Structures are given as C-alpha cells and as structure tokens.
Amino acid sequence: MKEITELIRKDFLLELRQRYAINGILLYVFSTIFVVQLCFGRVIDDKTWVALFWIILLFAAFNAVSKSFIQENSSRRLYYYMIASPVSVILSKMVYNAFLMVLLGSLSLLLYTVFMGFPAFDMRLFIPAFLLGSIGIAAALTMVSAIASRSGNNAALMAILGFPVVLPLLLILVKASQTALNGPVDDLKILSMLASVLLIDTVVLILAVILFPYLWRD
Amino acid sequence: MIKGMWWKIAGLVLILYSIIAGLTIDVPALPVIHQTIRNLFYHVSMWFAMFVMLGTSLVFSIKYLSGFKLKDDLMASGAVYTGIFFGTLGLLTGMIWAKFTWGDFWTNDPQLNGAAVSMMAYLAYAILRGSIDEAAMRARISAVYNIFAFMLLVIFLGVLPRLADSSLHPGKGGNSSTMEGLDPTMRLVFYPAALGWILVAFWLLQIHKRKRALIQGVNLNK
Numbered sequence: 001m002k003e004i005t006e007l008i009r010k011d012f013l014l015e016l017r018q019r020y021a022i023n024g025i026l027l028y029v030f031s032t033i034f035v036v037q038l039c040f041g042r043v044i045d046d047k048t049w050v051a052l053f054w055i056i057l058l059f060a061a062f063n064a065v066s067k068s069f070i071q072e073n074s075s076r077r078l079y080y081y082m083i084a085s086p087v088s089v090i091l092s093k094m095v096y097n098a099f100l101m102v103l104l105g106s107l108s109l110l111l112y113t114v115f116m117g118f119p120a121f122d123m124r125l126f127i128p129a130f131l132l133g134s135i136g137i138a139a140a141l142t143m144v145s146a147i148a149s150r151s152g153n154n155a156a157l158m159a160i161l162g163f164p165v166v167l168p169l170l171l172i173l174v175k176a177s178q179t180a181l182n183g184p185v186d187d188l189k190i191l192s193m194l195a196s197v198l199l200i201d202t203v204v205l206i207l208a209v210i211l212f213p214y215l216w217r218d
Numbered sequence: 219m220i221k222g223m224w225w226k227i228a229g230l231v232l233i234l235y236s237i238i239a240g241l242t243i244d245v246p247a248l249p250v251i252h253q254t255i256r257n258l259f260y261h262v263s264m265w266f267a268m269f270v271m272l273g274t275s276l277v278f279s280i281k282y283l284s285g286f287k288l289k290d291d292l293m294a295s296g297a298v299y300t301g302i303f304f305g306t307l308g309l310l311t312g313m314i315w316a317k318f319t320w321g322d323f324w325t326n327d328p329q330l331n332g333a334a335v336s337m338m339a340y341l342a343y344a345i346l347r348g349s350i351d352e353a354a355m356r357a358r359i360s361a362v363y364n365i366f367a368f369m370l371l372v373i374f375l376g377v378l379p380r381l382a383d384s385s386l387h388p389g390k391g392g393n394s395s396t397m398e399g400l401d402p403t404m405r406l407v408f409y410p411a412a413l414g415w416i417l418v419a420f421w422l423l424q425i426h427k428r429k430r431a432l433i434q435g436v437n438l439n440k
Binding site: 143150151160161163164165167171196200203207211214215 | 335
C-alpha cells in the first residue's frame with residue numbers, strides 16, 4: 001500500500017515539475033472545443049452535444065494516458081522493476097490516470113459548457129456515469145499503453161489497440177447520457193446503466209492486475 | 219495414415235452434405251426471408267467456427283502465459299488468424315443475406331457493429347504481432363492482448379446485442395432465439411454444417427501451425 005502511494009506521489013511530482021503535459025492536453029481540449037464551436041455555431045441539438053462531448057473526451061484521454069508508460073525509458077523501467085511489485089506499478093498508474101482523467105474531464109465539461117451550453121440532463125445519471133466512465137476509460141487505456149509501450153511504433157499502435165478496448169465503455173456512456181436527456185429517469189434504469197459501466201470497469205481492473213506482471217518482466 | 223485423417227474427412231463430408239442438403243431440402247415458407255433462410259447453414263456456421271477458433275486461441279494464450287512454450291503461441295496466433303478468416307467470411311455471407319432480406323449490405327444493427335469492432339480488435343492483434351521482432355516478447359505481449367480481445371468479443375457479441383433496444387437478429391434485443399424457433403428438418407442440416415466447418419477450421423489451424431513452426435524453427439514435440 002505504501003509502495004502504491006509513493007509511486008502515485010512520484011507521478012504527481014513529475015507532472016507538477018514538467019507541467020507541459022497537462023497544459024498541453026488542456027490546450028488541445030480547448031482548441032478542439034473551439035473548433036467545434038466554429039464549425040457548428042453555438043446552437044446544436046442535444047444528441048450532437050452528447051456525441052461531440054464524448055468524442056472530445058475520448059481523444060483527450062488518448063493523449064493524456066498514452067504517455068504514462070511510454071515516457072518511462074528502459075533503464076528507469078528496470079529500476080522500478082527492482083524496487084516495486086508489478087501490481088503496485090499498474091495500480092498506481094491507474095489511480096494517477098483516473099485522477100488525471102476526472103480532472104481533465106471536469107475541465108473539458110466546464111469549457112464545453114461555456115462554449116456550447118449545457119443540456120438539461122438528469123444529473124443523477126449523468127454525473128455518476130461521467131465519473132465512472134472517465135475512470136474506466138483511464139484504466140483501460142493505461143493497460144493498452146502498457147502493451148503499446150513494449151512494442152516498436154507507439155503512437156499509431158496505441159490508437160489501433162486502444163480503440164476497440166474503450167469502445168464498449170464509450171457506447172454505454174453515450175447511451176447513458178442520451179437516456180439522461182429524456183427528462184427524469186427512473187431509479188432502476190439508472191442503477192442498471194451504472195452497474196454495466198461499473199461491471200466493465202471491474203473486469204478491466206481485474207484483467208489488468210492479473211496480466212500486467214507478464215508485460216512488466218523482460 | 220487413415221488414423222490421423224478421419225476427422226478431416228468427416229469435416230469435408232459434413233460440409234459437402236450441408237451444401238447439397240442445404241440447397242435441396244424443403245424449408246419453411248416464411249415472409250420476408252423466403253428461400254434466403256438457406257443461408258443460415260452457411261452464415262451462422264461461419265460464426266460458430268470463428269467462436270471456436272477464438273476460444274481455442276484464448277485457451278492457448280493462457281497456456282502460453284503459464285508455461286512459456288513457443289508452440290502454444292503458434293497455436294494461439296494461428297487460431298486467431300483462422301478465426302479472422304472465418305469472421306470475414308461470416309461478415310461477407312451476412313452482408314449478402316442482409317442485402318436480400320433487409321435491402322442493404324450494412325444496417326445499423328448492434329450485432330453487425332459488434333462483429334465489426336471485434337474483427338477490428340483481432341486485426342489490431344495481428345498488427346501488434348507484426349510490430350514486435352523478438353519471438354518470446356511477441357508471444358507474451360500478444361497473449362495478454364488476446365485475452366483482452368476475447369473479453370471484447372464476449373461483450374460485443376454476447377452482452378451488448380442482448381441489452382440493445384432493437385435488433386434484426388434473432389435472440390437479440392428481445393427477439394426470440396434462433397435455436398428455439400428452428401425447424402426440425404433445418405436442424406438436421408444446420409448442426410452437421412456447423413460441426414463440419416469447425417472440423418475444417420481445426421484442419422486449417424493445424425496446417426498454419428505446422429507451416430509457422432517450420433519457418434520459425436520451433437520444435438512442436440518439445
């Protein structure tokens with residue numbers, strides 16, 4: 001447990017020192033949202049709002065998470081390999097990326113609201129789905145970035161490998177957001193949608209913890 | 219000679235039987251699909267063969283990760299390639315069927331989209347294998363991705379279509395299942411067809427594995 005908190009602290013310290021990573025992604029999100037506003041004008045219908053929001057968030061997630069293992073060069077990886085267990089390495093990366101994604105997602109949501117307005121969602125479904133979805137996308141992409149970092153051409157491979165992996169989650173999230181649009185949703189429907197997001201999150205987490213040790217050793 | 223060959227011959231005979239019988243037996247006259255219902259014997263058998271191949275591949279990927287024997291990796295990757303082959307055939311036969319019953323080669327059906335994305339996941343697997351040079355490393359990393367890909371296959375073809383609001387496929391989106399409504403005479407052709415294609419899939423897998431073993435110099439007996 002101490003190992004994990006230490007590793008998370010290390011990632012935050014690195015981020016705070018370099019700063020360019022998070023600022024770069026924020027600028028990227030800003031540019032995308034600005035382009036959306038220029039292309040669509042300020043008024044779009046709610047379904048388009050949902051679709052564009054998740055697409056923007058998906059690409060921001062790819063940018064934010066793909067560097068998590070790629071930035072570690074091989075000698076530093078060997079160092080981590082000697083001092084920490086693989087399970088704490090992957091868990092720390094996932095927690096860090098989940099935190100980053102929730103932060104980035106909230107900022108994007110804020111920017112997007114400023115530029116494109118905010119539809120009348122049922123908040124009891126939208127907010128938890130948004131949080132669980134961000135965490136799930138972060139966890140799945142962390143694992144994919146670990147796989148991509150062990151092979152040659154990273155950036156392209158990350159997109160190819162990651163796209164099918166996050167797609168089920170994304171489809172459920174878009175569907176949940178669209179359901180939240182149609183006025184108050186009954187509690188059972190909310191629970192079943194959140195449960196399916198949570199189920200995918202859990203499956204990804206369990207597979208990652210079991211399989212990551214095989215990726216980590218040389 | 220005959221000892222190791224019987225299942226291959228059985229597979230061929232079953233396929234030959236299903237082609238001839240599939241075109242000649244009486245099928246129930248149903249609205250919309252009419253005679254195209256015969257495509258069930260060819261289209262659905264492709265997916266059965268694909269599922270069995272990808273399942274085999276999952277088993278051998280897990281086996282590789284627990285023993286690190288390269289021959290298991292040959293089986294896992296060969297099964298994925300054979301599975302992609304049958305998946306592509308399944309998509310093609312399905313598209314032809316869709317054109318004649320639903321009027322279009324592609325419809326926005328959860329089952330179709332799921333099949334397309336799962337195929338993409340397995341094509342990504344093939345690209346991932348191509349990008350790593352070292353054999354042991356390639357085997358290990360692609361085995362890990364393969365397990366993820368199978369999870370996607372189950373979610374996309376097993377879970378999401380059933381949760382969907384509407385689907386054109388039987389057994390999905392609240393429709394009744396194929397197997398319950400299948401005509402008894404059609405079963406007599408469909409089950410042999412599926413079994414025959416699965417046997418031929420294993421034959422293809424065996425040839426693929428032996429070829430790769432020769433090229434890479436892997437000892438299959440070890």
